[in-house]
Amino acid sequence: VGDTTTYSELSGIKTRDMSGTQKDLRFAAAFLAFVLICQLIARSHMVQIDPLAGTRRTWTTWALHDFLRVNSGAPDVVFLGSSLMLTPINMADAQALHATFDGALHHESNWFEAVVKEKTGSDISTFNFALPGEMPSDAFLIEKDVLKAEKTPKVIVYGVGPRDFMDNLLASPSSTDPYHWLAKLDSSDSEWEFCGQDWYQKLNCAVANAFMPNRVRLQLAEDVTARTATLVDAVVPAPSGGYVFTPQQKHLMMPGYHSMDVVLGECLFEPRVDIHAGRFVNNLDEYRGRYAHPDWDKFQTQLTFLAKTLSLANQRHIQFVLVAMPITDVNRGLISDQAWGAYKNGLGALARSKNAVYLDLNKSADFTDFDFGDTVHLNALGGIKMVKQLAELTVADPRLSEALGLKRNKPKFVTKGVAVL
Amino acid sequence: LLFNSLQYLVFLPTVFLLYWLLPHRVRVPLLLVASYVFYMSWKPIYGLLIAGLTLSNFFLVKFIASDEARKKVWLGVVIAVNLITLGVFKYAAFSMDTVRDGLGLFAVNWREPHLHIILPLGISFFVFEFIHYAFEVYRGKPTVKSLTEFSLFASFFPTQIAGPIKRYQDFIPQLSIPIKFKWEYLDEGMQLILLGLSKKVLIADNLSTVVQAGFSHPEHFSSIDLWLITYAFAFQIFFDFAGYTDIARGSAMLFGYKVPINFNLPYIAANVSDFWHRWHISLSTWLRDYLFIPLGGSRGTKWFTYRNLFITMTLGGLWHGAAMHFLAWGAYQGILLILHREYSTLLEKVGLAKTLLQSKIYHWVSVIVTFQLVCIGWVLFRADNWKITCDMLTKMAQAPYDLLHFSAQQLSVLQIRDPSIFPALVLILPALMIAQFVIGWLNGRRFYQSPPWVVQVGAMVAMMCLLTIFSPDSSPRFIYFQF
Numbered sequence: 044v045g046d047t048t049t050y051s052e053l054s055g056i057k058t059r060d061m062s063g064t065q066k067d068l069r070f071a072a073a074f075l076a077f078v079l080i081c082q083l084i085a086r087s088h089m090v091q092i093d094p095l096a097g098t099r100r101t102w103t104t105w106a107l108h109d110f111l112r113v114n115s116g117a118p119d120v121v122f123l124g125s126s127l128m129l130t131p132i133n134m135a136d137a138q139a140l141h142a143t144f145d146g147a148l149h150h151e152s153n154w155f156e157a158v159v160k161e162k163t164g165s166d167i168s169t170f171n172f173a174l175p176g177e178m179p180s181d182a183f184l185i186e187k188d189v190l191k192a193e194k195t196p197k198v199i200v201y202g203v204g205p206r207d208f209m210d211n212l213l214a215s216p217s218s219t220d221p222y223h224w225l226a227k228l229d230s231s232d233s234e235w236e237f238c239g240q241d242w243y244q245k246l247n248c249a250v251a252n253a254f255m256p257n258r259v260r261l262q263l264a265e266d267v268t269a270r271t272a273t274l275v276d277a278v279v280p281a282p283s284g285g286y287v288f289t290p291q292q293k294h295l296m297m298p299g300y301h302s303m304d305v306v307l308g309e310c311l312f313e314p315r316v317d318i319h320a321g322r323f324v325n326n327l328d329e330y331r332g333r334y335a336h337p338d339w340d341k342f343q344t345q346l347t348f349l350a351k352t353l354s355l356a357n358q359r360h361i362q363f364v365l366v367a368m369p370i371t372d373v374n375r376g377l378i379s380d381q382a383w384g385a386y387k388n389g390l391g392a393l394a395r396s397k398n399a400v401y402l403d404l405n406k407s408a409d410f411t412d413f414d415f416g417d418t419v420h421l422n423a424l425g426g427i428k429m430v431k432q433l434a435e436l437t438v439a440d441p442r443l444s445e446a447l448g449l450k451r452n453k454p455k456f457v458t459k460g461v462a463v464l
Numbered sequence: 465l466l467f468n469s470l471q472y473l474v475f476l477p478t479v480f481l482l483y484w485l486l487p488h489r490v491r492v493p494l495l496l497v498a499s500y501v502f503y504m505s506w507k508p509i510y511g512l513l514i515a516g517l518t519l520s521n522f523f524l525v526k527f528i529a530s531d532e533a534r535k536k537v538w539l540g541v542v543i544a545v546n547l548i549t550l551g552v553f554k555y556a557a558f559s560m561d562t563v564r565d566g567l568g569l570f571a572v573n574w575r576e577p578h579l580h581i582i583l584p585l586g587i588s589f590f591v592f593e594f595i596h597y598a599f600e601v602y603r604g605k606p607t608v609k610s611l612t613e614f615s616l617f618a619s620f621f622p623t624q625i626a627g628p629i630k631r632y633q634d635f636i637p638q639l640s641i642p643i644k645f646k647w648e649y650l651d652e653g654m655q656l657i658l659l660g661l662s663k664k665v666l667i668a669d670n671l672s673t674v675v676q677a678g679f680s681h682p683e684h685f686s687s688i689d690l691w692l693i694t695y696a697f698a699f700q701i702f703f704d705f706a707g708y709t710d711i712a713r714g715s716a717m718l719f720g721y722k723v724p725i726n727f728n729l730p731y732i733a734a735n736v737s738d739f740w741h742r743w744h745i746s747l748s749t750w751l752r753d754y755l756f757i758p759l760g761g762s763r764g765t766k767w768f769t770y771r772n773l774f775i776t777m778t779l780g781g782l783w784h785g786a787a788m789h790f791l792a793w794g795a796y797q798g799i800l801l802i803l804h805r806e807y808s809t810l811l812e813k814v815g816l817a818k819t820l821l822q823s824k825i826y827h828w829v830s831v832i833v834t835f836q837l838v839c840i841g842w843v844l845f846r847a848d849n850w851k852i853t854c855d856m857l858t859k860m861a862q863a864p865y866d867l868l869h870f871s872a873q874q875l876s877v878l879q880i881r882d883p884s885i886f887p888a889l890v891l892i893l894p895a896l897m898i899a900q901f902v903i904g905w906l907n908g909r910r911f912y913q914s915p916p917w918v919v920q921v922g923a924m925v926a927m928m929c930l931l932t933i934f935s936p937d938s939s940p941r942f943i944y945f946q947f
Binding site for chain 2: 067068069070071072073074076077080081246247250251254255260263264267268271272275276278279281282283284285286287288292293295296297299300301
């Protein structure tokens with residue numbers, strides 16, 4: 044400021060040579076080379092695709108690791124759903140069985156197994172594949188690529204909530220943590236379905252996949268990042284004895300970075316001395332953002348994925364239980380009647396048409412505000428009730444009990460958890 | 465649309481193909497339609513805003529040219545129309561908050577009305593282009609005859625959202641020259657676009673993680689950490705904005721249009737005045753031509769000049785956003801410029817040996833000191849509130865003491881191993897700084913100005929591969945979009 048140099052002189056606009064006489068096709072050559080490199084990488088199997096090879100552990104990879112590498116055979120019952128399902132199942136186990144469970148490692152519903160055992164005398168095995176943020180699109184991928192062959196369960200219990208269909212904070216089905224890992228298992232080139240709603244996203248997806256399949260790209264990014272980290276560790280080692288940041292501090296400082304990563308001991312489910320003493324968290328603001336201006340394309344996309352999940356279960360002769368998870372009245376109040384109607388009618392119609400067992404827990408008078416930890420997630424009290432209802436339904440419904448080979452016993456089972464109730 | 469969005473990857477090639485397939489006479493209208501599609505894809509209603517301002521300026525400025533006797537009045541009217549529009553959309557809520565806070569000091573409890581105003585993207589940029597046009601016509605330059613061409617000047621999609629702030633004398637004449645497609649347009653344009661995307665996605669977005677952590681929780685970091693994090697922000701905002709400008713220039717070049725540069729290696733500036741010749745050049749020259757000079761410039765006493773400098777830079781700060789911290793940043797820049805003038809005068813008075821002032825050591829020391837001063841300004845610019853600003857600056861002031869007792873254990877950036885950008889900062893920041901010097905040195909070399917074909921193609925392939933692998937699902941918005 045203060046001199047008289049003109050903007051054009053400073054920026055060099057007058058002097059820049061743009062005669063454009065060279066016809067050297069630099070970009071065309073570069074683009075061709077790029078396409079060839081992509082094809083080489085995609086077709087040569089240079090990239091070893093393995094979602095569990097890296098050191099990162101998220102809710103999804105912990106569950107995948109347990110299911111594919113630790114457990115042998117198939118569980119009888121698999122639970123699917125988001126945190127709406129994950130939280131109450133784990134809290135119910137902790138409370139009813141008076142034990143502490145690490146969320147990263149605990150992938151069963153011991154309370155469900157116990158109630159079924161009490162009702163029928165039969166031992167059944169369960170696996171909880173409910174993951175934070177899991178959408179119907181993710182549930183479909185889990186069923187398609189994980190719950191197959193010798194890992195096929197007899198029954199799937201899938202708990203859904205309105206958020207699973209109308210979450211404004213989610214860009215596309217491919218932006219969830221489960222998709223990030225499960226896409227690597229999916230070799231059927233079905234990425235197109237996960238690209239999102241609008242044709243821009245679909246076109247981009249088609250073009251991107253033509254260059255390099257998404258699973259290869261994700262694995263390559265993971266490998267390069269890991270190698271970079273190794274290199275940085277070698278060149279700039281961590282000094283010993285310094286301040287160690289807790290996972291919670293890191294999540295707080297970097298809310299958008301690897302938010303689904305979870306380490307051992309980070310998320311413990313512990314029994315409460317007084318089950319009624321839990322703190323209620325008002326998360327209405329968060330859900331206002333999620334529900335505002337329902338995106339019907341998004342809604343329809345997720346409903347379609349749910350339909351495909353049910354169809355695939357039929358093909359694989361898996362009995363399916365679709366559960367409309369309870370939410371509080373204040374949370375329900377954020378959803379327009381039109382959206383709520385579309386959600387409820389959609390679930391009912393799908394369950395009927397696909398011959399699934401449908402349990403609408405919103406109609407249940409058992410759940411009051413005392414059963415919730417916030418406006419949507421059931422607490423330990425609510426979790427115990429919910430899992431018990433699911434177990435009782437499993438025993439009572441002939442299709443489910445037949446699939447699981449259950450007999451009916453007279454009630455004789457009392458646990459500390461029941462005593463609490 | 466955003467440059468780093470999927471939509472732009474579809475939009476740009478479509479417009480590019482249509483542009484070169486159609487005859488010259490329909491190319492300007494095509495770009496105009498494309499520019500409005502680009503703008504209205506965000507909020508269609510705001511298409512009316514840019515169209516209304518374009519029409520107002522186009523016709524009102526004609527009065528400046530035709531009504532010689534009252535051209536000053538007409539200039540005032542044009543400026544008022546533009547500034548009132550900008551004020552309503554950008555500063556209304558801020559003004560109300562300021563009044564409320566002010567009344568609060570006198571125990572007056574006033575609840576300001578809640579204004580549901582969403583800031584139209586790019587309004588600060590195209591309003592400044594309109595004001596520039598009015599001033600130039602007032603100063604005797606010719607008006608634009610074609611409404612279509614004038615509309616495109618204001619709405620040209622590559623520069624619509626975050627500049628560079630164009631000059632109509634440079635841009636309008638290019639529209640009437642019938643040009644044929646040349647491969648060089650594609651080569652140069654795509655090279656710039658890839659370079660811009662790489663700056664944004666590979667450098668700025670990665671640094672943003674560190675910056676977010678440090679500026680939201682400074683309590684977890686030592687004084688030296690905070691300096692490193694501030695340096696990281698200095699490079700984040702530079703690569704973010706320079707990346708945007710490269711994409712804008714590259715996009716314009718695909719259509720055969722030249723848009724000027726906005727940055728010229730700002731962090732090798734040897735003083736603050738030099739910095740403002742290298743940083744956001746289109747804004748700094750605008751402020752000089754249409755604010756500093758009309759205020760009287762340096763045509764008066766020393767204190768008159770300083771007053772003008774201070775007002776210019778403070779308002780320049782406020783232009784960035786309706787918030788006190790931007791105002792403070794602008795005032796800080798004004799004070800630095802004044803101090804620099806005083807310092808230069810003092811050196812002349814003291815009669816320090818010219819050889820010392822021209823020595824390389826003095827130059828390097830000046831570059832280092834200038835960079836530190838600029839970085840202190842970035843703390844004011846980036847911090848979300850006064851508490852964080854004060855906490856950070858207070859802690860950063862302890863750095864000399866901490867350096868005397870330095871141990872690697874002090875550095876929290878070395879303790880956070882994931883993401884590895886934290887420990888890598890100690891490698892990346894010096895590398896980025898050295899790169900500025902190397903590019904400054906290379907700028908005059910023929911090899912750099914016109915690298916061999918293989919080098920150019922190799923660089924483009926490398927950028928395409930890296931962008932494909934590391935393209936995030938949703939890259940953060942460009943920082944300057946908010947302004």
